[in-house]
Amino acid sequence: xxxxxxxxxxxxxxxxxxxxxxxxxxxxxxxxxxxxxxxxxxxxxxxxxxxxxxxxxxxxxxxxxxxxxxxxxxxxxxxxxxxxxxxxxxxxxxxxxxxxxxxxxxxxxxxxxxxxxxxxxxxxxxxxxxxxxxxxxxxxxxxxxxxxxxxxxxxxxxxxxxxxxxxxxxxx
Amino acid sequence: xxxxxxxxxxxxxxxxxxxxxxxxxxxxxxxxxxxxxxxxxxxxxxxxxxxxxxxxxxxxxxxxxxxxxxxxxxxxxxxxxxxxxxxxxxxxxxxxxxxxxxxxxxxxxxxxxxxxxxxxxxxxxxxxxxxxxxxxxxxxxxxxxxxxxxxxxxxxxxxxxxxxxxxxxxxxxxxxxxxxxxxxxxxxxxxxxxxxxxxx
Numbered sequence: 001x002x003x004x005x006x007x008x009x010x011x012x013x014x015x016x017x018x019x020x021x022x023x024x025x026x027x028x029x030x031x032x033x034x035x036x037x038x039x040x041x042x043x044x045x046x047x048x049x050x051x052x053x054x055x056x057x058x059x060x061x062x063x064x065x066x067x068x069x070x071x072x073x074x075x076x077x078x079x080x081x082x083x084x085x086x087x088x089x090x091x092x093x094x095x096x097x098x099x100x101x102x103x104x105x106x107x108x109x110x111x112x113x114x115x116x117x118x119x120x121x122x123x124x125x126x127x128x129x130x131x132x133x134x135x136x137x138x139x140x141x142x143x144x145x146x147x148x149x150x151x152x153x154x155x156x157x158x159x160x161x162x163x164x165x166x167x168x169x170x171x172x
Numbered sequence: 173x174x175x176x177x178x179x180x181x182x183x184x185x186x187x188x189x190x191x192x193x194x195x196x197x198x199x200x201x202x203x204x205x206x207x208x209x210x211x212x213x214x215x216x217x218x219x220x221x222x223x224x225x226x227x228x229x230x231x232x233x234x235x236x237x238x239x240x241x242x243x244x245x246x247x248x249x250x251x252x253x254x255x256x257x258x259x260x261x262x263x264x265x266x267x268x269x270x271x272x273x274x275x276x277x278x279x280x281x282x283x284x285x286x287x288x289x290x291x292x293x294x295x296x297x298x299x300x301x302x303x304x305x306x307x308x309x310x311x312x313x314x315x316x317x318x319x320x321x322x323x324x325x326x327x328x329x330x331x332x333x334x335x336x337x338x339x340x341x342x343x344x345x346x347x348x349x350x351x352x353x354x355x356x357x358x359x360x361x362x363x364x365x366x367x368x369x370x371x372x
Contacts, residue, residue, distance in 0.1 A: 011325060011345050019226055023233040030229050037228020041221035045213055053209040057202050058181035064201025065189030094177070101177055103332070107212065110336035121344060124333060128326035128348035129355050131319045140315055141307065143284045144291045148306040152315045155362045159320035163355030170347045 051100050059104040083172060085119045091126065092164060096133045103127070122171045129163035131156075212335055219331035227273060236273075240265040250317065250360070251310050253297070260289035264314065271322040283318060290314060313363040320359035321352050 023030040062068055072086035079086045087109055095102040106123045113119045133156045141149055189198035230236050243265045247254075254260050263286035270279035290310045294302040301308050307315075326348050334341035 012342060015325070016226055019230045019233070019235060022235045023229040026233040028229060028233045033229050033232045034225035036225075037231075038221035038225035040228070041224030042217055044224070045217050045220050049210065049213045052213060053206050054178060056205040056209040056212075058178055058185070060201040060205030060208075061185035061189070061198050062181050063185075064197040065185040065194050066192050066197075067185055067188040070188070097177055101181075103328075107332060107336070110332065115333040115336045115338035115341070116343075120333075120336075120338075121347075124326070124329050124344040125348045125351050128323060128329050128344060129321050129351035131321045133319050136319055137315060139280070140283060140287050140318070141311075144287045144302060144311070146302060146305055146307045146311065149315075150307050150312055151362075151366045152307060152312045155312065155316035155359055155366065156319040158362045159316060159355045159359030162358030163321065163351050166351040166354040167347075170351060 048100070052104070055098075055101050055104040056107065058101075059108050063108055082168075084168060085122070087113075087119065088123060088126070091123055095127065095130055096160070098135065099132045102132075118171060122167055125167040125170060126164055129167060130160050133157070133160065212332070215335040216328075216331050219334065220327065223274075223327045230273075236269055240269050243268060250313055250363070254290075254293055254310065255296075258289065258293060260286055260293050260310075263289055267318070268322060271318065272324050274323045274325055274327050279318075283314075286314060287311065309367050313367065316359045316363055317356065320356040322356060323352060324349065 020030055023033070068087070068090065071090065075089050076086045079089060091102055091105045091109070094105055106127055109123050110120055115121070115124065133153070137149060137152060137156070141147070141152075186198060189195050227236075240262070244261070246268075247261050247264055248256075251261075251264070263282050266282035267279050267286050270282055290308060291302045293310060294308040299308060302311070325345055329344060329348070330341045333344070
């Protein structure tokens with residue numbers, strides 16, 4: 001883990017260095033292009049503001065009501081056995097349906113335990129190595145009017161499970 | 173899907189709060205969360221804009237296209253039955269690149285285009301599966317690879333972590349990379365097994 005953290009510090013600067021160098025060598029007006037791309041990024045973030053407000057409010061309500069603690073308490077027997085902190089369970093379940101809703105739960109965990117805590121790191125990695133199964137499948141298959149998806153779901157679950165197990169092993 | 177999920181969360185929260193006498197906390201929670209969502213987005217603006225700006229340089233310099241060309245071998249490995257010059261390969265490559273670089277908005281358009289081309293691949297090879305609404309092997313593989321997550325740098329997660337006061341927000345890059353590799357490897361192995369079993 002320590003070694004991986006060390007590598008992590010280098011990746012962003014190296015990627016930026018390489019991309020900018022490649023741009024300069026190929027005579028791209030890098031700064032102008034950067035501004036253009038950054039503008040696009042701003043639009044993306046502004047676009048998710050309403051989504052985030054909606055979902056963070058929903059998670060906030062659910063948390064404040066004590067319901068999440070209630071569910072976590074119910075599941076604590078099972079999750080303790082596999083060394084999984086109980087608040088992670090809702091994240092895993094929601095993640096399969098909606099990335100933004102799962103993000104809402106993750107931010108809640110960051111707020112309560114801190115992003116550098118054991119559980120904070122675990123959910124960070126988990127979120128990074130999984131995807132929204134049902135959303136992706138419905139959008140992609142919808143475009144080609146396919147309704148019988150055969151072994152897609154099974155494979156998606158296998159990959160997701162492998163990612164979750166890997167996250168747990170890496171953090172502990 | 174999200175409509176039900178959202179309604180479920182709000183309704184269950186309010187009902188449970190009423191039953192357990194936490195109504196005051198629920199109303200505070202709702203208002204604070206709304207304010208916090210906006211604060212969060214303001215911090216996110218900086219990090220995301222930086223990233224999309226840098227990536228745009230990569231697009232314009234041809235770097236991203238060049239990496240796509242390099243992927244050809246990997247695509248042949250995953251999809252041995254797609255003909256060499258078929259346009260499906262280009263879209264699949266673009267989709268994979270965009271996923272690896274965390275460009276969600278670029279990955280989805282390329283992915284949808286790839287699905288259409290995969291339908292053509294099925295038709296051209298004489299298959300009738302896709303036309304009758306059944307996924308081809310290639311489609312299953314493509315979806316599983318997409319869902320196994322390919323992202324190299326989890327930019328969003330890093331942005332959220334820094335917003336919540338992480339000492340080193342980028343510390344998850346390494347472990348996330350390992351976990352992503354493992355999930356993708358599991359997906360690929362599964363696909364290879366099923367693909368062999370379900371030969372047409």
